[in-house]
Amino acid sequence: MNLLASLTPGLLLALGGMVLLMIGVLSRKEHAAGITVTTILLLLAALVCNFLTPTGLLFGGLLRISLFTQFADALVYLGAIAALMLSIDYNKREGIARFEYPILVLFAVLGMIVMISAADLMTLYVGFELQSLALYIAAAFARDSIRSTEAGLKYFVLGALASGLLIYGISLVYGFTGTTRFAALAGALTQGTDYGAIIGLVFVLVGLAFKVSAAPFHMWTPDVYEGAPTPVTALFGTAPKVAAMALFVSVMLGPFGHLLLQWRLLIEILAVISMVLGALAAIGQRNIKRLMAYSSIGHMGYALMGLAAGTVAGVQATLLYLAIYVVMSFGAFACIIAMRRQGQAVESIADLAGLAGERPGFALAFAIFMWAMAGIPPLSGFFGKFYVFAAAMANGLDVLAIIGVITSVIGAFYYLRVIKVMYFDNGAPQFDVTPGSVRFVMGAGAVVTALFVLLPGPLVVAAAAAARALMG
Amino acid sequence: MNQAGFPLLSLITFLPLAGVFYIATLRGDDAAVLCRVRAAALITSLVVLGLGIYLWSQFKPDLGGFQFVEAAPWLSGLNVEYRMGVDGISLFLILLTLVLTPIAILSSWSVTTRVRGFFSALLLLETMTTGMFAATDFVLFYIFFExxxxxxxxIIGVWGGERRIYAAVKFFLFTLAGSLFMLLAVVWVWYHAGTTDIPTLLHTHFSASAQMWLFLAFLASFGVKAAVWPLHSWLPDAYGEAPLPGTIMLAAVLSKMGAYGFLRFAVPMLPNAATAAEPLMFTLGVVAVIYISYVALAQTDMKRMIAYSSVAHMGVIIIGIFTFTVEGIEGALFQMLSHGIVIAGLFVCTGVLLARGEGLALSRLGGLAARMPAYAALLMLFTLANVGLPGTSGFIGEILVIVGALKVNFWVSLLGGAGMILGVAYMLVLVRAVLFDKFTHPELAKLPDLRPREYAMLLPLAAMVLWMGIYPDSFTHAFDAPVTALVQAHAASLTPHTALAMVTTK
Known part of the structure; x- marks a missing residue:
């Protein structure tokens, strides 16, 4: 009974997904919009159930539900719901409105839930693969577009490499410790560590770094972001990032927590390279989706800083950063999806010229997201950075924090450029009327981002509780 | 609860936002809403000014510490609270902001494009600036500051001059780069002191080496904001390209944020580092006064000349702060207020010419005294106040700083004082080129004198200049207590034994 109650959100998604798949296959007509809406409702139901489920270990230690997984799951649901809402109108206009898309997203979310809750390296891998496979197809979803197909293929090849590295690492760890259970691994690794297990750990780390697109394992990100249909990019920018980062945190601090001193340097290196690359490489971008790709690499660098701290405060900072990032990110993508002129989606930053005069609300929302991503107070992004820097400095990672500050200034330059184009340049954007669902996502994101400063308490407290649940 | 019985400071800080929301709800094109937007902005800022005057009337100058204190839980887990309060140091800077915002709003009648955005931005600026002066939590301060x-x-980028984009981006990145180092300092302080409550931090001791690093971080952020030479290079661009109301707010209020930061944080929190940095700051101040005065002398544009004069005066303020004497710091504070009023007056005077379709190149002006006597009289008054003529506000501030500096170092006092003479030189050049000389072109002879709206901006400023010059006590008596306490605490933290002796002899 307890088992069933704990699994409700996952079961809801799995069964719902299969039923929707049957309906889609058996019915004669195309039901894309209806199925998308149903999927959103399912995800909402799962989001609600998520907070009601009892916590504990399931299936003899294969899965673990805790406040930490509930927090991360909620973010995943939120990101997926926003991405699906953005897809309804876009897919219809681009002629790719097929019922498979929401179902793919549903299964990807299921995979993410499993990997977040994994308490065993095998469940971790199963969840990881489920979400990856669903996402490969989603990236190539506009199958008549060469760019989309290319994006899907690139993602698949590089993702398969990452999966390979991950499973190789898992097998090494298993070979040298004799177990795949997180709890048992933690016990085995406290007693003594073989080099084999450490090498396995490095492989696992690389596989996960691939998924969070931390530099130098980020190569797929810009191309996939640019090539995939924009709602799919919006999904990539939110839910899988949260899931992979949550997994990263729970694996590194769970079974491998005792090896903190061994892997901390690697995480620091990843964080530094990501922040620097995210800041520098984005400067030259002319395409807004590529810009967002590099920006996301940079943001993952900041989130990793909290992990490098390796304390409850650090995990709290990372979770908070992710929560804030998800909202900024889907909001920014809502703005990008609204960039549509005479029926054609446009993606160049220059297309935004003069937007502030034509559509002040749209421009203000976009400016809020850009400023928040640059970390300018009083917008939400600042608080993410503040907590991360605080956690880093509290653990003696001063250099990391200083580098983070410097890359923030560099990063601010390209975020500012977007605002500059919208507000200072002249042009005639004359974007098409933005559909209600996109406007809703944009508006909700902007309000949350701008007004987070008024009520940061509940989220901070929740993140702290989640972090304590993970670290015990 | 505080002596007002209700959160007065928060009300003053956030009331302008009500104006912003009202403006945002107005529908229609620019021409249709123009009058209502202007009226809404002006009325909001005047109401806020009224509250500010009430604040002053309820302020008790003889009480030490912060008054009108408010506190509410905010960032849980970090021991960061929403805390507001004023003391004698911040009270007048808040009032300065509140006085100058309506004047900036009145001076923006020439803005006719995207008016909703413009006036919203001005009101938003008022909220952020007031909040910054009123914040007594370091994190809160930082948020407003940035x-x-x-x-x-x-404001610079949308409504500015020809090179507005360059100026706006340069301004933003310079300031951001500086203030992010302060963010690191904030985080460090939070971690080591366990709190970001400013009154507590003022009595927290940091090790000498840590103080040095913190001081450098503060210097980076406050120095850029206050445009201390050589961190001032964003300033001529920003001042020159910003629309007039933006220039007024930048020069009169925003530049004070940096000086306020030094006074509030660098000096009391980091006594050892501040003392060690004294020669450096004196040098920077003296260089600013002398070198920038020469640069001002070389300008050919009225607005830029006034902008450089502003940098030169910031040098005087920095010298005053780092004398660590009661006279020097009071002089610096007084000079901050006086400079805010005077520089706003001078910029409004340039706006008068702009509104009549004239350029600001000095070679294209001249002879205005003949046809515009009221304008000439007021411009003359602000000029004399700017060079520190006795009887005007500028005199009190500068003489106090020079006396303070004389107690510490003769040469600093001499060189800082030399700036006054150079100031006279360039300001007289300015006045001659604008008011006297001959008409350079016939249109100048037809310019009408001041209009009622221009009187409404200039007369209050002129009255304040004279008030501050003739009866400075109405202002200084409020900052006597906090400045004396600050200087004593500074001396005590450097030489604990003397402090003990002082206590026992009392």
Missing amino acids: AVLLPMYL
């Missing part, structure tokens, strides 16, 4: 960038960036 949030000022957002409206200012838009």
